[in-house]
Amino acid sequence: MTIYQDILYSIKKGQKLLAVLIDPDKFSLENTSSFFEKVNESIATHIFVGGSTVEVLATEKLVHEIKKYTELPVVLFPGDVTQITNKADALLFLSLISGRNPDYLIGKHVDAVSKLKGSNLEIIPTGYILIESGKVAAVERVTNTKPLSRNTIRNITDTACAGELLGMKLVYLEAGSGAQEFLSAEIIMRVKNELNVPLIVGGGIRNRKQLDTVFNAGADLAVIGTAFEEDELFFDELRK
Numbered sequence: 225m226t227i228y229q230d231i232l233y234s235i236k237k238g239q240k241l242l243a244v245l246i247d248p249d250k251f252s253l254e255n256t257s258s259f260f261e262k263v264n265e266s267i268a269t270h271i272f273v274g275g276s277t278v279e280v281l282a283t284e285k286l287v288h289e290i291k292k293y294t295e296l297p298v299v300l301f302p303g304d305v306t307q308i309t310n311k312a313d314a315l316l317f318l319s320l321i322s323g324r325n326p327d328y329l330i331g332k333h334v335d336a337v338s339k340l341k342g343s344n345l346e347i348i349p350t351g352y353i354l355i356e357s358g359k360v361a362a363v364e365r366v367t368n369t370k371p372l373s374r375n376t377i378r379n380i381t382d383t384a385c386a387g388e389l390l391g392m393k394l395v396y397l398e399a400g401s402g403a404q405e406f407l408s409a410e411i412i413m414r415v416k417n418e419l420n421v422p423l424i425v426g427g428g429i430r431n432r433k434q435l436d437t438v439f440n441a442g443a444d445l446a447v448i449g450t451a452f453e454e455d456e457l458f459f460d461e462l463r464k
């Protein structure tokens with residue numbers, strides 16, 4: 225079964241999914257073993273690896289290390305073409321559909337082809353939607369795009385649906401890493417209601433209660449990064 229089929233199957237069974245996001249720039253390789261002891265005992269189902277600005281080869285080294293300590297699927301969530309490595313299991317082939325920068329709608333994808341041809345990575349086309357969160361997100365800075373306003377929910381749902389109509393297999397609603405406010409239940413609920421493909425939600429989720437809010441609103445897969453970086457004790461709240 226592919227990773228994507230497995231996501232669809234989990235949704236069918238009513239199982240919620242959780243990805244631990246690791247930014248190679250902020251993670252120290254020496255911690256991999258102890259960090260993954262906690263991951264493996266938690267309800268996490270996926271490992272996402274990526275960041276906005278990552279040193280060349282850092283992703284590859286990190287994925288290689290992670291693979292020694294967990295059986296969970298490792299999915300690339302790359303900020304740039306240089307973060308693509310064959311050592312991972314899958315790649316979110318992201319299109320930043322909230323923005324209007326052609327580089328992040330098609331340019332980077334063209335640049336990635338030579339790396340993807342002949343690779344074993346499962347490639348999952350993903351519509352990536354950045355929504356304002358009260359502070360300028362790294363994605364906004366790096367991609368030079370504006371996020372969608374939280375107040376224009378119609379525009380958010382239409383953007384998500386346009387992504388699906390373009391053939392994207394997943395939609396990722398992003399409040400930005402370290403967002404002060406995670407996305408409201410209303411936004412998640414409204415998007416989920418109109419979408420047929422699985423919905424990923426991330427940005428600013430810092431405790432179990434917020435995670436449950438995101439799941440109850442309709443997120444199929446939640447992504448958490450900063451809360452684990454800041455305090456690994458968070459894993460205790462997320463034991464299996």
Ligand code: 1GP
Binds near residue numbers: 428450
């Ligand atoms: C960022 O959605 C992810 O791209 C996770 O955000 O770091 O705030 O958990 P946090």
